[in-house]
Amino acid sequence: MIKEAVWGMLPKNNIARKMMTRVKVFAGPEHTHAAQKPVEIKL
Secondary structure: OHHHHHHHHOOOOHHHHHHHHOOOOOOOOOOOOOOOOOOOOOO
């Protein structure tokens, strides 16, 4: 469903098809990617 929602927001052309190949959707809060230099922001 997420990929379909993203696809619906993009223009229908070759660029959008290339962008959709780069979309990664993970089930749940855990994934293998992390920020390069995370910084904690204290309010």
